[in-house]
Amino acid sequence: MSYKVGYWNTRGFVEPIILVLEYLQYPYERVKYEFDHAEHWFENDKKTLGFDFPNMAYLLCPNGQKFTQSITILRHLGREGGLFTAQTNDQITKLEEILDTVVDLRLGFALLCLNPNFSDMKNDYLMNLGGRFGPFEEWLAGGRKWLNGDNLFVGDFIFWSVLDYHECMEPTVLEAYPNVKRFKEEFASIPQIASYLASDKFKKFPVLIKQAYWGWSP
Ligand SMILES: N[C@@H](CCC(=O)N[C@@H](CS)C(=O)NCC(=O)O)C(=O)O
The missing domain is CATH 3.40.30.10 (Glutaredoxin)
Known part of the structure; x- marks a missing residue:
């Protein structure tokens, strides 16, 4: 089964x-x-x-x-x-805080792509990514391999995904965020993930639904 x-x-x-x-x-x-x-x-x-x-x-x-x-x-x-376990209530709450913050990042990206004014808004969005990526850059700079330190958790999986969507839109988007970039590369080299990404099960597009103003095709 x-x-x-x-x-x-x-x-x-x-x-x-x-x-x-x-x-x-x-x-x-x-x-x-x-x-x-x-x-x-x-x-x-x-x-x-x-x-x-x-x-x-x-x-x-x-x-x-x-x-x-x-x-x-x-x-x-x-x-x-x-991939979503912790010893104490404080620790699980921290995981939820990180996860919710990644979900906000995804939501902001989706709202941009679904907005009929997408082409007017895109440059502003990309120019002001510091407010969205900056806290993750600092968090990862604290010696954390993944968002929860040494232990992968589900937030890493959604984070990688939303970072890749951004890169599909603008390939240079992570250049100003070396820790985030390092995270993304290392996540993609986890053997199970690397093998999935190299398989024909994985396709870069479509990222988003057909009604979106970006994401259906490159
Ligand atoms: N909060 C829900 C959102 C679900 C949602 O909006 N799904 C969209 C695609 S992203 C849809 O087309 N749902 C089908 C439906 O409304 O029946 C989730 O994260 O799964």
Whole structure:
């Protein structure tokens, strides 16, 4: 029995879930929905798969559990696979703080790309990335290999993904952030991740849904 992960045929919100499954070497299948046949989701699976809160991304677990909400799914897999664990309430709260901050970074990027004024806003966004990347640059400068020090956690998977989306938009975007750049390169060289990225399961585009003003194609 394997996991089933459903999402549009894009990287979007699903990629960190796929990276975690690849890292943990959990068997999984992807269910990819096409925008040109969106009824497959909206008229069929969304109504019939039995979710309490139907949405995508979704995860069907080998034990029959069904979950939606991409960050909930990440935390679930993280607790199961040792990628979201801590000894104390303070430590788990720190992980949640980092994770929420990465999610904010992703949200800011998605809002930019979904804005009809995208072409007017893009330069400003890229020129002012210091406010978004700066705190991560400083945090990683404190001798931390990953966002949680020596131990990978689910926040690293979403961080890598959102950094790569930025690089797809503007290849030089990390040049001013050497620690973030180092993080990204080292994450991509983790053997399970490197092997996934080199496989035909991984494609750079589409990053975002077809309705976005950037992210459907290079
Ligand atoms: N907070 C949710 C957002 C879910 C969401 O907005 N999903 C979009 C794709 S990014 C969608 O098309 N959902 C299908 C639907 O609304 O039925 C998550 O992180 O999973």
